[in-house]
Amino acid sequence: MQPKLKSRVRCTDREIGEVSKVVVDPLSHEISHIVVSMNGSGERQVAMGHVQAVAEDLVELRAPSSDIVALPPFKRDDFVTTHEVEISHLEDNLHVMPGEVLVPLPALEKDVKRRTFFMNFTNAIGFLIGLLMAFPILRYLMKPMYLPFDNAWLKVGNVGKIKQEDIGVQFEYKKKIKEAYMPEYEVMKNIWIVKATPALLEKVYKGKDIEFRDASGNALWTNKKEIPYVAFSGKCPHLGCGYKWRRHKTLGQVFLCPCHLSIFDASGKVLDGPAPRPLDALPMRMSADGEVEIIDMEFKAGTKSQVRII
């Protein structure tokens, strides 16, 4: 049993006062001391070790009153109240109040039936509101996610600037973008065109023309295996960075992606690094004077097969 506030305190010889405060150990959360108010002659802090027995309204000490009186006066400033300190669960196992403190329920709350029903009903209505909002919100945010493919031909430059075979040459071009509500604007993009020797062409085409189809599967364009120029999308098939034509210590002239160091030869084949597929050849057509047009396709990066996204 724990000592209670207002309990009388009795020493071996006589009663000396009542419990005015209790002191709790911050670690064990147990009462470590009681503070005894000595009937008007000050307070003493008495360790629980001195307590012989605790009854309903009485704390019996195992020391004579002279010992208790001889203790130094209680120093209030060495303590804080439980309201002024943050020790969670401090009061959980304390019963120091002189009894339970009760507040009566309002009259209207006394015999309410179906409390659980009302609680569940409240939750159900809330859930329903959320549910009705969920689909419109999802659709609202999904509006621009999927766009039809753009199969327009874009001018990218003249192959006349390619002076050497089996070398990657970058062609930068501007693409007009009309996005949602934005005014039309231009972005810079690039592709790489290789003027291929027959051996390199064979590595690219492996004896077959490359066919391109639109979203519904209709033939869109065929890159003929006899045309000695190949256009590669400027986007690295690993994670979508822009790769470059560089000299490599051991592999010679290669396409090198500076991001994750994928390396491709002039035919687009992966020589080293993490790329999962060769460079993406684009549909390309050329006028008699060497002006090149492409369909600006982009494919998902990181997949073994080509998955077109625009």
Place this chain on the structure above:
Amino acid sequence: MEQPSVPNAQPTAAERFIAFLDARVGLKEMQAKMLNEPVPGGSRWAYVFGSILLFLFLMQAVTGILLMFYYVPTADHAYASTQYIIHEVDYGWFLLSYHFWGSSAMAVCVVAHMSQVFLWGAYKPPRELLWVVGLALFGIVIGFGFTGYLLPWDQRAYWATTVGVEILDKTPVLGDFMARFLKGGPTPGQLTLSRFFVIHVMILPAALMVLAGLHLFLFRVASPAGPFKGTPDEIKAKTDYFFPRQIWKDIVGMAVVFASICGLTFWEPVVLLEEATPDPGDYHPEPEWYFLFYFQLLRFKMFSGEFGQLLGAVALPVAFMVLLVALPFFDKDPERNIFKRPVALISWIVVMVIMALFTVSAVINREFLD
């Protein structure tokens, strides 16, 4: 402390105002509760990182709100408005650079904070939820970094986002949907910028405030774990309250971090690259320095090909986070002394060394690219 006894002293206006507030709000009790939190075993410098993170977040919020006075989140004006902040607005360069370096500081302090909790064994029961909420906050800090650096709309921004979203795209089944959802279309553009902006300035700050509040609440409910060695009596003998010694250490830590960020702001102010466009030109895409180790990791041969990418881009980070979340639920050994937990100590050292080595090798790799 003895009250000075001045007979019939009239309270000053300020005292009356404070008494008025206190009677209605309970300020003094609240302040006492905030400050009188026992720190078992006494204050330590090792405990400063949580407070520093709170300070860093508040500074990011202040500088971020100020940046929004001039910044415009549109593809045709984001770059120009950021340049305007840097070059035209008085101290715009300072606030932008502070915000930039503040994010680096957050990354550093989050790792320091997590390391401290890990090494002290403070994640162990009964503090499991505190740890899990902390991990969610870690995710939010990463999200802030990732969404934040798209906003200037320069080449660094564009390419970091392109690659980052492609990594997300590698998630099985949902990846394509999530990547398009985040981009607002098949490729990065205006709608990507809008989305990242909303996430960066509304969703993540709200989430962070809620979770940081929950984190503090759980921390107070569970009480600080204290040192990992010492008997209860020794710990009790050294225990003090949050105020003043721990708060003093915290404020010194905050001042050091503030001074470091200011120093970096002066010596390395933010300089934009060219405006974002799908043509990288001569720029070698590279993420922010605190993501470099992961960037370097994805270069490895074992993470090549479709399956390798799934491994490196999705499985590895997810497994790492799942492991961290599960940690307090399987590591129930009450032993908290790090020198008696060899597996924990070695794992921590290995992770730190790998991160350091990969970061350094990513930096060394730069030279071979030009």
